[in-house]
Amino acid sequence: MRKLAGAVVLLLMSLVLLAGAPYGIADTDHEAITILFTHDLHDNLLPYTVEENGQTVEQGGYARLQTVINQERTEDPDLILVDAGDYSMGTLFQTIFSQDAPGLRLLGQMGYEATTLGNHEFDFRPEGLALSLMAVIESGERLPQIVAANLQFPTDEEGKIVGEDLQALQKAMHAYGVQDYIILDRKGYKIGVFGIIGNNAVSNA
Incomplete structure (x- = not known):
């Protein structure tokens, strides 16, 4: 994924969802839902x-991002906060991705409910991602849920995942939940x- 000029992109959307109302008419008994959505944070932990x-x-x-999140929470304590991946790689903090995964841990501390894996989470190959997931588990900190619906591991004729690095990643993903x-x-x-994750993720990692 390409980095956007701002590096920290925050899209604020207030959505009024339709729930069982006939002919597409919104149910006025329900409140609007605020969704805060980020992507391509790329380890930009510090200002530039x-x-x-x-x-x-x-x-x-x-810090600026957390300030905006806190301001929005005062308006809607029940808001949804999610991230679309590529939370890592892009600054010197990437050098401790496998040992500490600071970007993922900070998403948890800021109250993100979910994120996903972008192509750059695989920059240090499956082994590096596996190590980062195990590191954050061992931290014992609050972490965002990772959702990844279309990741598939190649298997041999006996149904065993091919390669020790992919086996380690599958094990780490299972441990993380x-x-x-x-x-x-x-x-x-x-x-x-x-x-x-997109079709071109592997070639772009």
């Missing part, structure tokens, strides 16, 4: 500077959240 109109401007960083999808209950609605 850019030149705008001849001036140096500081942007980004997880990676699921195809989760269902969230909000304001009388059941909302499904799932993650899908």
Whole structure:
């Protein structure tokens, strides 16, 4: 996935979902649901500077992101906070991805309910991703649910996963509790959240 100019992209959407109302008319008894959605955070934990109109401007960083999240929670404590992957790779923090996975751990600390695996989570190959998942499990911290609906492991004629690195990744994903999808209950609605990785993810990792 390409990095966006802001590196930290926050799309705020207030959705009024339709629930059993005839002819597509919204049920006015239900409240709007706020969804905060990020993607391609790429380990931009710290702010950075850019030149705008001849001036140096500081942007980004997880502290700013957390501030926005907290502000929105004051308006809607039941908001949904999710991420679409590529939370890692892009700054020097990637050098401790396998040992510490700071991006994933911070998503948990900021209250994210779910994320998925982007192509850059595989930059250190299956072994690196497996090590990062085991590292965050051992931290004992609150972690976001990982949803990954279309990851498939190649198997041999006996149905055994091919390669020790892929076997390690499958084991780590199982230990973490990676699921195809989760269902969230909000304001009388059941909302499904799932993650899908693109066809070109392997070649772009």
